[in-house]
Amino acid sequence: MTNAFGSLFDIPFPDAPDAAHERDVQKQLGGIIAGIDEAGRGPWAGPVVISAVSLDYDALPDGLNDSKKLSEAKREALFDDILRSAHVSVCVQSPETIDRLNILRATLEGMVKCAKSLAVEPQMFFVDGRDAPAPLLPKAQALIKGDGRCLAISAASIVAKVMRDRMMVRLEETVPGYGFAKHKGYGTKDHQEALKKLGVTEHHRRSFRPIAAML
Template identity: 50%
Template sequence: MAPIADLIGPPDGSGEPPPLPASRWPDPAFDARLFARAGGRLCGVDEVGRGPWAGPVVTAAVVLDRDHIPDGLADSKLVSPAERERLFAEIIATADVAIGMASVERIDRTDIRKATLWAMARAVAGLAERPTLAVFDGRDVPPGLSCAGEALIDGDMLSQSIAAASIVAKVARDRLMSALSESFPDYGFERHKGYGTAAHQAALARFGITPHHRRSFAPIRKLL
């Protein structure tokens, strides 16, 4: 297989990769080239939740049905909550989807990078059928894959498959954190999703940490 960089285009001579497309929506032609290159099932993989102080990292692997690609696929950060929910429902209904999750305990026992890569590999392994090629948003390919894998920086801006995975992972994690808030209503998990907002810091100062906080993260470690 030729490197994915060949599908994007060469650097401009400055040593930097080419600029991202002006549109927030990935170009369908890019995934078409990936599909042709894979010669089979193309899987997009992304994660949500590396930065929060609480909750798991959630990853998703998505093999889109090329005849039923939802309109408006984009990086989950650029899509409204209502639009994410719509896209999530369409992706689940038409694609082969699997989710991987790295617990707070795993994050604290290893580190956030290793835990994320482990969860990504779990998501790929959970698909109904093994993909031919898995493309990952970011710089890393997890070890132990049963298929070829390549990393794609800013992949959720370039690939519809990775954008779909980012939406699935985001909605799944947001729902999990909202459910968690029912057991810990004082922390506002349903609003900040575990990120280090001022409201979250204030709740920690008043109520202390929960079993769902990442003790290996510096702001939480200081409270111990």
């Protein structure tokens, strides 16, 4: 999806998060900005969790980066710091919603909900990946590998990742035997073996080909 304003908002971002650059972007746009990211598009089970974050660049948590590059302990610490210092919204799209819409549409719909749920009104949303939701255009710009390039997206990636991981740990307590706390719903060998033994649950994404093949 392209931005309706063309090059007006086609703002280049560095290859690593840079607070000074994002401050300049805010000045250029004449308003606050926010980052949007998700966790859990690929797993066979569990929800996809989306987060939008508008940072206070005068009170940045130390060490923001792509959540995948951080240890679990660092993500947990940053999660608390982000909630204390930033405006945050979260949307959870269930396996049922994913099956009804497909994973891309469910994710994009969640991004729109998150954007509209923020307590502030950003001038621009920077979205991790190739697609920015059409309802957010022209106030949205997709950034490939944005979670490692934009601090606001990094923060959103951390919030989404921590919240989803916690949900999958709780799911393991509710539906034991599948190893959700360990593999978080991804199609690992242990998960495949558990599915053969215990069967498909309501928490699995039935529209995903490996799960559909088991039904």
